[in-house]
Amino acid sequence: MFKVPNKAYTAQFKTAAVQRVKDGQSVRSVARELEISTQTVRNWIKAEGAGTLNGAGSKLVTPEQMELSRLRAENKRLQMELEIGKKCGGVLREGPPVKYAWIDGQCRDYPLAALCEVLSVSINGYRAWKRGGTVERKRLTEVQLLSLIKSIHAEVKGAYGSPRMTEEIRSRGFPASKTRVERLMSRHGIRARHRRRYRVTTDSGHKLPVAQNLLNREFTPHEPNRVFSSDITYIWTDEGWLYLAVVLDLFNREVVGWSMRADMTTELVGDALTMAWFRRKPAPGVLHHSDRGAQYASHAYQGQLARYGMRCSMSRKGNCWDNAPPESFFNSLKNERVHTTRYRTQREAAADVFEYIEVFYNRSRRHSSLGLVSPTKYLQNWLTTQQAQDTAA
CATH class of the missing domain: 1.10.10 (Arc Repressor Mutant, subunit A)
Structure with a gap:
C-alpha cells in the first residue's frame, strides 16, 4: 500500500x-x-x-x-500589487463574476485581501461566490468569457488548447461548452503553442552492460511508486547548454526527481534519482526505466539503483517509443516554455524550468492522460478513494 x-x-x-x-x-x-x-x-x-x-x-x-x-x-506590497495588476489584464474591465473566477485561480499565490483590493471587489462578495451563490452559475456573455479565456491563456503562458481551457473555466465555477470555447479561441486567434517534433539524443554507443526492456511499454501502473521513468534533455542559453534530467512516476506522470547541470554527467542523472527517492521513499522493487545512455548504464548509476532496491529496465536500441512518457514531458516543456524564451544565463533557464516543473506542471497543469487534472491532484484523488475504501472495509 x-x-x-x-x-x-x-x-x-x-x-x-x-x-x-x-x-x-x-x-x-x-x-x-x-x-x-x-x-x-x-x-x-x-x-x-x-x-x-x-x-x-x-x-x-x-x-x-x-x-x-x-x-x-x-517594496513587497507595492510589487505584489503591480504583479497582480499585470496578470489580471482585461479582467479589470469585467464584472464581479469574472473577477471572482480569476481571483479563485490566484489564491494559492497571493493573499486574498491583495487580490480583492487590486480588482476592486469585496472579500465578502468573493466568499459568497465561493459558497455557491447565484452568481456562480451565471452564464457568461461572450465578452466576459473571452476576457476570462484571455486571462487564463496568459496565466498558463499559452499552454492550453480548447479542451484544457474548457475544463479550467468549469473548475472556476462557470458553465462552458468545449464548442463555445473552441469557437471563441479560434475567432480571436488564441491557441496553444505550436508543437515541434522531439529529437532523440541518446548516446548508446558504449560498451557498458544494458538491461532488458522489462517495462515493455506498460505505461499505466495501478498505483504510485511502481514504475519510475527517466530521461535527459538539453536547453540552450547564451552561456551554453543546460542539461536537465528528470524522473517521472508513471502512475500520475509527476516529475518526482530532477537535476540541472552545465555538463551531461553521471552526477546529473544521479542527483535526479536521489531527489525522486527523497520525495517518495519507495519500498524496494520499483521498476526504473530509462534509455541505454552511458549515464544510465554507468557503474555508479547502477550501484545507486541497487542501493535504493530498484529494478533496472532499458529501452530497446534506437526505439524512443519505449520511453515515451518522459519524452512527452520534454515536448510539453519545450513547446510551452523553452522554444519561445531566450535565456541569457544558465541560472535564468534553471529558474524558469524549476517554475515550470514545480509550480505549473506538477501542481497546476491539466494532463490529458489523467482526466484533465494535474499530477498532484490525480494522486490526491486516488489517495482519497483508497482511504474511503479502507474505511468501508
Whole structure:
C-alpha cells in the first residue's frame, strides 16, 4: 500500500526555492506555490545566507544581494500589487463574476485581501461566490468569457488548447461548452503553442552492460511508486547548454526527481534519482526505466539503483517509443516554455524550468492522460478513494 512519505528536499530544490525569493517573489508566495510552510522557506533563506544550505562549497550572499533583498522587502506590497495588476489584464474591465473566477485561480499565490483590493471587489462578495451563490452559475456573455479565456491563456503562458481551457473555466465555477470555447479561441486567434517534433539524443554507443526492456511499454501502473521513468534533455542559453534530467512516476506522470547541470554527467542523472527517492521513499522493487545512455548504464548509476532496491529496465536500441512518457514531458516543456524564451544565463533557464516543473506542471497543469487534472491532484484523488475504501472495509 502506498504511504505518503514525510517531505524531504534536496539541496538543489532548496537553492531553486530560495532563488525565487531573491528574484523578487514574497516568501509567502513561494511557500504557497511549492506547498511548504513559510517558516521552511525562511529557514532555507537563513541557511543560504550563512553558507550552510548546501553544505561545503555553498556561496554566501554578497552585500549587494543583501541590500537588494532589503529593498525588495520594503517594496513587497507595492510589487505584489503591480504583479497582480499585470496578470489580471482585461479582467479589470469585467464584472464581479469574472473577477471572482480569476481571483479563485490566484489564491494559492497571493493573499486574498491583495487580490480583492487590486480588482476592486469585496472579500465578502468573493466568499459568497465561493459558497455557491447565484452568481456562480451565471452564464457568461461572450465578452466576459473571452476576457476570462484571455486571462487564463496568459496565466498558463499559452499552454492550453480548447479542451484544457474548457475544463479550467468549469473548475472556476462557470458553465462552458468545449464548442463555445473552441469557437471563441479560434475567432480571436488564441491557441496553444505550436508543437515541434522531439529529437532523440541518446548516446548508446558504449560498451557498458544494458538491461532488458522489462517495462515493455506498460505505461499505466495501478498505483504510485511502481514504475519510475527517466530521461535527459538539453536547453540552450547564451552561456551554453543546460542539461536537465528528470524522473517521472508513471502512475500520475509527476516529475518526482530532477537535476540541472552545465555538463551531461553521471552526477546529473544521479542527483535526479536521489531527489525522486527523497520525495517518495519507495519500498524496494520499483521498476526504473530509462534509455541505454552511458549515464544510465554507468557503474555508479547502477550501484545507486541497487542501493535504493530498484529494478533496472532499458529501452530497446534506437526505439524512443519505449520511453515515451518522459519524452512527452520534454515536448510539453519545450513547446510551452523553452522554444519561445531566450535565456541569457544558465541560472535564468534553471529558474524558469524549476517554475515550470514545480509550480505549473506538477501542481497546476491539466494532463490529458489523467482526466484533465494535474499530477498532484490525480494522486490526491486516488489517495482519497483508497482511504474511503479502507474505511468501508
